[in-house]
Amino acid sequence: MTAVTQSGKDKTMRWARLYISGYDLSGDARSFGTLANGIAEVERTGWSEAHRNYIADDLRMVGISDLQVMLNDTSVAAYDRLITESNNTIIDLAFGGGGEPAIGDPVYMLRSEQISAVANLDGKLAIMSANFAADTDQYTAGAYNPFGVVLQDAATQITATISEDSVDHGAATTAGAWANLHVLTTASGDYAFKLQDSANDTDWADIVGATWTIDGSAIAAESIEFTANTARYVRFVATRTAGSIYAVCTFGRL
Amino acid sequence: MAKSKVRYKVMVGVESDKKGTRFEPGDYVTDDDFPAKIIKIWLDQGVLKTTRGGTK
Numbered sequence: 393m394t395a396v397t398q399s400g401k402d403k404t405m406r407w408a409r410l411y412i413s414g415y416d417l418s419g420d421a422r423s424f425g426t427l428a429n430g431i432a433e434v435e436r437t438g439w440s441e442a443h444r445n446y447i448a449d450d451l452r453m454v455g456i457s458d459l460q461v462m463l464n465d466t467s468v469a470a471y472d473r474l475i476t477e478s479n480n481t482i483i484d485l486a487f488g489g490g491g492e493p494a495i496g497d498p499v500y501m502l503r504s505e506q507i508s509a510v511a512n513l514d515g516k517l518a519i520m521s522a523n524f525a526a527d528t529d530q531y532t533a534g535a536y537n538p539f540g541v542v543l544q545d546a547a548t549q550i551t552a553t554i555s556e557d558s559v560d561h562g563a564a565t566t567a568g569a570w571a572n573l574h575v576l577t578t579a580s581g582d583y584a585f586k587l588q589d590s591a592n593d594t595d596w597a598d599i600v601g602a603t604w605t606i607d608g609s610a611i612a613a614e615s616i617e618f619t620a621n622t623a624r625y626v627r628f629v630a631t632r633t634a635g636s637i638y639a640v641c642t643f644g645r646l
Numbered sequence: 647m648a649k650s651k652v653r654y655k656v657m658v659g660v661e662s663d664k665k666g667t668r669f670e671p672g673d674y675v676t677d678d679d680f681p682a683k684i685i686k687i688w689l690d691q692g693v694l695k696t697t698r699g700g701t702k
Contacts, residue, residue, distance in 0.1 A: 555663075588661075591683070591684060591687050592681070592683070592684060594662065594663050594664050595660070595661075595662050595663070595664075595680050595681065595684045596660065596661050596662075596663065597658055597659070597660045597688060597691075597693045598658045598659040598660070599658075600658055620691075621691055623687075
């Protein structure tokens with residue numbers, strides 16, 4: 393396996409894909425407002441012109457605003473998944489380059505709390521809007537950077553033990569990293585999942601702490617983080633015991 | 647008499663795509679198994695640990 397190459401300025405809404413806690417809602421999604429990525433501010437505005445100041449408090453501000461989906465009420469579709477506002481969701485919004493998001497494509501990663509589920513009409517179409525903020529129950533400093541890359545794409549069925557193509561991040565990092573895994577479908581799947589890193593794209597070491605509890609036996613999602621130094625190249629590894637699955641893995645460095 | 651080789655204890659799983667080999671935690675590797683540059687990095691990171699003695 394070799395490191396993938398990035399495809400450049402070809403990311404379009406057509407090939408964006410939305411995964412929420414193990415469910416692919418891409419076909420119901422229409423648009424979103426912004427994918428927040430900034431520093432939270434402490435507002436000091438008072439009842440006087442002398443108080444119009446803001447102070448950055450160094451906390452990362454992340455979230456997805458105004459996600460709009462069709463009001464699809466079939467099982468495990470958008471309405472079914474979003475009608476009950478929920479914390480403890482794991483969202484990945486991946487941007488494919490001229491095709492389904494592939495290994496190496498950018499992704500917005502969020503440990504989220506859904507803070508609204510508003511039904512509306514857009515012209516004649518029934519829609520839902522939802523906002524997602526960072527879930528304080530899930531968030532830690534280890535997951536502050538929301539932009540990462542795809543390490544396992546949803547279009548590829550996993551039927552055997554695999555070591556996927558790697559992603560070249562240009563250099564090693566020392567601040568830790570985090571990763572999300574969605575098991576989208578399973579046919580009696582029984583797998584172990586982990587990440588490996590390498591300095592030369594040939595000799596690999598298992599990353600300490602980069603394993604998931606979920607085993608591919610059911611639709612599920614899990615977000616992990618690890619503090620280990622992470623080498624330049626990273627790849628996703630699935631070790632098969634039985635069955636087949638479709639899964640998405642995303643990875644972000646701090 | 648063959649020169650003894652330094653061997654290293656594997657602390658996390660490591661593998662080589664080129665050689666198609668994998669070593670689990672608790673196994674031992676030598677300079678023959680991985681490039682010297684990689685072994686140095688792994689020693690710094692705690693992936694490998696130097697052991698006393700050697701193998702022939």
